[in-house]
Amino acid sequence: MLALYHLPMAICAQKVRVCLAEKDLDWESRIVADLRAPEYLKLNPGGYVPTLEHAGRLVTESRIISEYLDEAFGDPSLTPRDPYLRAQMGLWTKLLDEELHPNIFILTCAVSLRHWYAAMSPEQRKAALPLDALKRQRAEDIIAHGEESQHVMPALRCFVRLVERMEESLKRSSWLAGDTYSLADADYTPYLQRLTDLGLSFLWRDKPALSAWVDRVRARDSFHAAIIKWQPPEHRERASGVAKRASELFAAKLASVAPAA
Numbered sequence: 001m002l003a004l005y006h007l008p009m010a011i012c013a014q015k016v017r018v019c020l021a022e023k024d025l026d027w028e029s030r031i032v033a034d035l036r037a038p039e040y041l042k043l044n045p046g047g048y049v050p051t052l053e054h055a056g057r058l059v060t061e062s063r064i065i066s067e068y069l070d071e072a073f074g075d076p077s078l079t080p081r082d083p084y085l086r087a088q089m090g091l092w093t094k095l096l097d098e099e100l101h102p103n104i105f106i107l108t109c110a111v112s113l114r115h116w117y118a119a120m121s122p123e124q125r126k127a128a129l130p131l132d133a134l135k136r137q138r139a140e141d142i143i144a145h146g147e148e149s150q151h152v153m154p155a156l157r158c159f160v161r162l163v164e165r166m167e168e169s170l171k172r173s174s175w176l177a178g179d180t181y182s183l184a185d186a187d188y189t190p191y192l193q194r195l196t197d198l199g200l201s202f203l204w205r206d207k208p209a210l211s212a213w214v215d216r217v218r219a220r221d222s223f224h225a226a227i228i229k230w231q232p233p234e235h236r237e238r239a240s241g242v243a244k245r246a247s248e249l250f251a252a253k254l255a256s257v258a259p260a261a
């Protein structure tokens, strides 16, 4: 039996849910009410979601979980056979773990999470902030300085580079690691969706190959099963207002540092 400890809107959990849906696996949902609860910290000492339980054993780290699922449950395989394409897939997922994940946290915090933290008492906030020291320090800076935080502009630039890189790659092949859908496509699906919710879809407005990829991943059943189905009812309406405001702000920020023509 497979069970996933997760949260509906957590991007790392969305990644794993896309993989579960693509592989058409049955799984039990275990929503984590308190990431800091001692019982949960025994399962995931970092206090993160997701955590997978399979046949009484635990697997943590979203990328490792998806790789585990793909190995443990054969068809359809989401890993290219060709070693070169497997290496390409590995590079995409490495970039995501090392660069994109910390930066999507920064933008999410600047646009929405900080308001949630700001509404808490100092004690509640202390308990709710990330356990990871660097992540916590960045969140505190963003709570104090909002969109003017020193972390926001580098995070925006990281996604400007990402869309350029994705466009170049998707001009050469229909999926990120060759012409077959792989774990790289599954992993990037929630990131592009989060960028959309953060008002940043204008970044790929002039990128036809990436725009077509976004349309294709959204048209897959896994997009609905792993992402849309889990959104709270008020999400869509709230997200479109948030995205509009953030879009104007981020576009202005990027324009203010654009190199002169």
Ligand SMILES: N[C@@H](CCC(=O)N[C@@H](CS)C(=O)NCC(=O)O)C(=O)O
Pocket: 010, 011, 012, 013, 035, 047, 048, 049, 050, 060, 061, 062, 063, 128, 129, 130, 131, 132, 135
């Ligand atoms: N490297 C971990 C990161 C997990 C992670 O950052 N999870 C976020 C949700 S996407 C979380 O649980 N955040 C809570 C916190 O940092 O306190 C993974 O890929 O599983």
